[in-house]
Amino acid sequence: MTSVDQPSAPTTAFEADIDRRERALLDAAQRYSFRGRIDTSAFSGPVFASARGSVVTDLRGNDYLDFNSGQMCAALGHNHPRVLAAIQEACETMLHAHSSHFNVKEIELAVRLGELLPDPLTRSLFGESGADANELALLLARIYTGGREVFSPHVSYHGLSASARSVTFAGWRRGHGSLPGDSHALIAPYCYRCPLAKSFPSCGFACLDTSFELVDAQSTDQPAAVITEPLFSAGGVIDPPQGWLARLRELCHERGMLLVVDDEQTGLGKLGTLFGFDDEGIVPDIVTLAKHLGGGVGISSVSTTDEIEDKVVGAGLTVTRSHSNDPLLCAAGVASIDIVVEEDVPAKARALGERLREHLTALSERFDLIGDIRGRGMLVGVELVRDRDTKEPAFAEGNAIGRQCFEAGLIFSVRRGGSVLRFVPPSTTTLSQVDQAMETFAKVLEEVSTAS
Ligand SMILES: Cc1ncc(COP(=O)(O)O)c(C=O)c1O
Structure with a gap:
């Protein structure tokens, strides 16, 4: 999996072509599309182009692990x-x-x-x-x-x-x-x-x-x-x-x-x-x-x-x-x-949820930001708090984590104004993809915890 690159000067004709295509699409969106979307109203990339299983791919060829299962409709995997x-x-x-x-x-x-x-x-x-x-x-x-x-x-x-x-x-x-x-x-x-x-x-x-x-x-x-x-x-x-x-x-x-x-x-x-x-x-x-x-x-x-x-x-x-x-x-x-x-999706959901929870529980021992881990099967939530006693919600931290994980190639959703992170990997997700996602999450948690 690659992460989303910061825009940089195109170095090849191919990259220049992709840049032009993405720009043209976003310009068209700016003119013709409606903005009122969940969590964003910006006309910015990435622009998604294809998907398979638990991975979605943008126009530039960057892959993302989709732990949001599309808009929850790809829980059996994209394009099964x-x-x-x-x-x-x-x-x-x-x-x-x-x-x-x-x-x-x-x-x-x-x-x-x-x-x-x-x-x-x-x-x-x-x-x-x-x-x-x-x-x-x-x-x-x-x-x-x-x-x-x-x-x-x-x-x-x-x-x-x-x-x-x-x-x-x-x-x-x-x-x-x-x-x-x-x-x-x-x-x-x-x-x-x-x-x-x-x-x-x-x-x-x-x-x-x-x-x-x-x-x-x-x-x-x-x-x-x-x-x-x-x-x-x-x-x-x-x-x-x-x-x-x-x-x-x-x-x-x-x-x-x-x-x-x-x-x-x-x-x-x-x-x-x-x-x-x-x-x-x-x-x-x-x-x-x-x-x-x-x-x-x-x-x-x-x-x-x-x-x-x-x-x-x-x-x-x-x-x-x-x-x-x-x-x-x-x-x-x-x-x-x-x-x-x-394909016994309930059993797959239990196995994915168990692996996710193992990682999240270990992370909760390192990061006080994690106040609660909950959910069932492959629908798992993490509530973030600034203080475990007062339970002050960590809105800004959650939003930053969601954004930075997305930029690093991991998609999940952020709820309750930012304080709850929701992970829903499709049933096609392998345990090593869960490990990979949690590695990205841990790195971002570290960065955000250090900065806050
Ligand atoms: C529990 C539940 N009910 C209803 C809906 C609405 O579904 P739709 O967006 O297809 O109308 C959703 C969508 O997220 C949902 O999660």
């Missing part, structure tokens, strides 16, 4: 050959289909999901993005219960369409206009910084009890659902303690509300289990999947029970999206599920 073959087959048979009629690949995908998900989650419909699936899930819950009110923990991320954003509290709210009503926050189980200053297990899930006192106080008697991630990824890799999700489900059902689990980022093997709720021994009422469900193309799913499907369809629900049932997308979905099962 089985996904490419499925797409190729769709190109030769049928790309697009009308969603009124059934097509072969759409039925195959529904069957795969129905067989993979625990009973009674046998019925699936498809959306075009993660937000889209969550919109549909909330719509189902509202129609089924006849209620309106939806709740979600205050570190959640469910997407940026209207209803999904109304239950997204991890950012991207301010300055984005008004939101639909009837959505409220619950107190998240952020044990490292418990909002109630308690600790687990002696707290007895005080965050849930307090949250539901608020739910009951705020409700106009039209509760519909709680939507939650099983592990809050974008909110800072916040992993609820064992038993939290099961208790949440009980509290929902006591009030006639459905439990929707947004497993879009955490499902299909990433946490070391097939689904993010498996460890809790519960089955949600509705589950949404997205991200690596498409193996790199945009498809999402909503799965639920016969009973819920029957009632909402009986009430007149029509689900139609221009592309959600397309054979192209569904074929990629089928291939992705086959990869998850046949």
Whole structure:
């Protein structure tokens, strides 16, 4: 792997040509592209050109280890050959289909999901993005219960369409206009910084009890659902303690509300289990999947029970999206599920996570900046603090580490304003690539710790 070079005077005709191409593309972006992106608004390189497995390559030929799995959608590896073959087959048979009629690949995908998900989650419909699936899930819950009110923990991320954003509290709210009503926050189980200053297990899930006192106080008697991630990824890799999700489900059902689990980022093997709720021994009422469900193309799913499907369809629900049932997308979905099962992605996730944690634990003995290491499987977070006792968040240090690692050829994301680093290597990552990434990370940690 090479690192990103500082721009220098081109020495060969080839380099000059690449310089010109990159400049021309960035100039075009400056004129024609929209800037509002996550973590950056600059028209600067690198410009990415290709990807394979766990490595992405820029126009200049520099390789980067992608411990962000693209935008989390390449968790099975970029351009997985089985996904490419499925797409190729769709190109030769049928790309697009009308969603009124059934097509072969759409039925195959529904069957795969129905067989993979625990009973009674046998019925699936498809959306075009993660937000889209969550919109549909909330719509189902509202129609089924006849209620309106939806709740979600205050570190959640469910997407940026209207209803999904109304239950997204991890950012991207301010300055984005008004939101639909009837959505409220619950107190998240952020044990490292418990909002109630308690600790687990002696707290007895005080965050849930307090949250539901608020739910009951705020409700106009039209509760519909709680939507939650099983592990809050974008909110800072916040992993609820064992038993939290099961208790949440009980509290929902006591009030006639459905439990929707947004497993879009955490499902299909990433946490070391097939689904993010498996460890809790519960089955949600509705589950949404997205991200690596498409193996790199945009498809999402909503799965639920016969009973819920029957009632909402009986009430007149029509689900139609221009592309959600397309054979192209569904074929990629089928291939992705086959990869998850046949290549035992949960086992790979556990092995990658274990290696990452070994490195991070050793680094935490050298660097006081590391306040907490958490996560499950191949979704691992590191919370940085200026002082381990006061837990003052190390925002500037985290942002500097993220930037410098990127420049050194290691991509991961920085969350919670800079204080949480999130590592999500694709399942194709080798243990030696993990070692290599952690070597880069250690060097940068050393530099930033010395400078601060
Ligand atoms: C848990 C979760 N839900 C929903 C979404 C939104 O997905 P999309 O960006 O495809 O709409 C994301 C995206 O990061 C996510 O992580």
